Amino acid sequence: MKIFKLIPILFCFVSFSQNTSGEPSRTKDSIALKKIYDYYLTKSKCYSNLEYLATKIGGRLSGSPQAAQAVIWAKKAMYEAGADTVILQPCMVPHWVRGKKEKCNLSSAKLKINKPLNCVALGNCVGTGTTGVNAQVIEVKSFEELEDLGSVNIKGKIVFYNVFFDQTHVRTGSAYGETVKYRGRGASYAAKFGAVGSIVRSMTSVADDEPHTGNMNYDTTLSKIKIPTLAISYKAADLLSESLKKDNKLQVYIETHCQTLPDEPSFNVVGQITGSEKPNEFIIAGGHLDSWDNGQGAHDDGTGIVQSIEVLTVYKLLGIKPKHSIRAVAFMNEENGLMGGEAYAKFAKEKNEKHISALETDAGGYTPRGFGVDTSYGLYNLVAKWKTLFAPYYVERIEKGGGGADLIALKKLGVPCIGFEPDTQRYFDIHHTAADTFDKVNKRELELGSAAIGALLYLLDKYQ
């Protein structure tokens, strides 16, 4: 690319300000937003904070020593960002450990195959120990197909949920929404018909060899028997499916060493700048501090954590005190229990803290596209008014309905929620894999997300 095409489309801040002359405060707001964005794009610590969290602490599943280290780190980082108070909110969290690396092996005498498949046990899975499970495999594309096959076909076998991500969804999260039930309930559904194990095709946008973990739950209404369950990579799923077409008596061996230990005490970390006018009214931005153990938890959700912490810097930068109390919340245990989200809401209720709005950033540190905003208490209408303020920053989609898993309990209390919506195209390439590492995060994309969230909270505080 040469220079020629770029000149006519230079970002023009001045003309933007002039265009909003009908609303006097808009010019002031646009100046504030420019200041906020300039800060985040040149001086923000979110990238170096993320480097520490992802590469020095790394994967930090609830109950692990790394999760405990992350709590200490987050407290320090929040004070450094400008919090006047940092609260550790206690909560008990599940303590599941993977143990020795899991195995999944495909063997067929007929096809002369004896090959390990790239796999990862699903969170909450039981261990088989070294004896493992060896059985024939039956492939299904849906729970309906499983029901139709019934015990007569399934008993004693391993069920393979070979359900593809639908690549035609422009928003990749929609494809995830359609397939994740096989990860979550697939084992118990299979056990209901006597299966001895279950396997899912990884939920991913790319045809590679990375297996994607994620949480599962044993649903005792379906079966009281807990069978081992794991995800295999896209390519391994292709191989298994192709092999089954040629030899439907092939065997798969599953070995897992997972254990569920007693619950552990842990914490949400809540950094606060106390409001100057309404200290008991709260505007919060949060992400989750825990992550899966197999990667560094960089995009999921290290980026959300550092973006939330960076919100606190805005007020020091602008030299103002917020009217409401502003909080950065590092929730614990989003990935396999949501105990942090529950605890936060419980404390909020007990202490009679009025929450004006709650934002979650947990969809990766990619280029911002917009926000999903609850319509309750007029929040959506308020945020939608700021579309022109955000347009120069390419934050364009203000959609109805939003939040995040950590906010479910707050939402039940009536708190209007917001979800930060970055571009989704690359998220499920690395989601819940060993490849969710710091090098996958682009500094500018991360900073633009911090800026969008920081700017939104600035406006929420000013206009509420």
Place this chain on the structure above:
Amino acid sequence: MKIFKLIPILFCFVSFSQNTSGEPSRTKDSIALKKIYDYYLTKSKCYSNLEYLATKIGGRLSGSPQAAQAVIWAKKAMYEAGADTVILQPCMVPHWVRGKKEKCNLSSAKLKINKPLNCVALGNCVGTGTTGVNAQVIEVKSFEELEDLGSVNIKGKIVFYNVFFDQTHVRTGSAYGETVKYRGRGASYAAKFGAVGSIVRSMTSVADDEPHTGNMNYDTTLSKIKIPTLAISYKAADLLSESLKKDNKLQVYIETHCQTLPDEPSFNVVGQITGSEKPNEFIIAGGHLDSWDNGQGAHDDGTGIVQSIEVLTVYKLLGIKPKHSIRAVAFMNEENGLMGGEAYAKFAKEKNEKHISALETDAGGYTPRGFGVDTSYGLYNLVAKWKTLFAPYYVERIEKGGGGADLIALKKLGVPCIGFEPDTQRYFDIHHTAADTFDKVNKRELELGSAAIGALLYLLDKYQ
């Protein structure tokens, strides 16, 4: 991230169609666009085409054997995509060769430094041969500063343009637009005051050690003397600048082995589906087939080439013949001469071909954000009407003014032009570097760009 937050924001095609019920053709258009997008996200060959172009042919500077191979490949790929005719338009192109790897070495007895700096000679640069140039260095931040310093301070030295990319521009191309003049004219400007060489800080968004090349021109109105010139990496520029503060007599050694050989015959490759109603009226989409020699030319502009070729598949897919003639154009020599763009316009004029519109895709294969569209002949107003059609695909910015370097000559003939505008955040991380390689391209992002361009050309043909 868990599933909970995703359900309310599922992409809903049906409701979109219902919303456009006031305009009967809109529903048909939205169905056509869905079909086009579904094709590109599941069956498109753009990613495998790019893999071949980038990894099997690789860097393909005008006049090189690789550029000649790329011409043969593009012809074949266009026929495979559905062209009924593929035209090779001859043009003479410059033939500059880098020769043996360039050197840039920093030495200071005072600082006890003797260290090679990561560098790359700029396109069109002269060679020093093995004797090289060794001289003191003077750092400047602008041409104005250079003028102020004058010959008395500059004569016999190497000028170091230490101008940073302005990270506060949300659109990174704006930062490029501000700094690229030091690459383009810096050598002659320095030679005017008696400098013996010039160095530029790489034009980049990231603080890494990759040097970024790009074209320069010796401006004989400034100086008739051609001095060697190269770009050093961001980190090398930091080191040089820091070292100069401590020892302003330090020396830098430059060695280049570049040569400008006689012009070579080459070609634009033009794949056409001839129009059923107006065969001599043309709607074109193009990119440039040549690339810099130091990388694979993946994002610049392999992605634009494969996206343009993929436009041809739309008509076979929909089972229709376009009304106008549709062309995919692989322009030659965008990077260091624009001879392909000139030749295309010359042929169009000679043959009296009426061009309805011309689109260029040359800003990387990233997630689409929108289009820049010329206001002439009502084109902008027409495209702006389709905003709601593109909204479900996150193609949101229809801006005034657009095109690309290859379209400059066509624009002069009065052809209204369009520039495809993908997300810009990562482009200048790898632009014109050895790191512009196939692995930096995300398959879905590339495909979404192909789909946006294919859909736009479908609508342009239908409504013009």
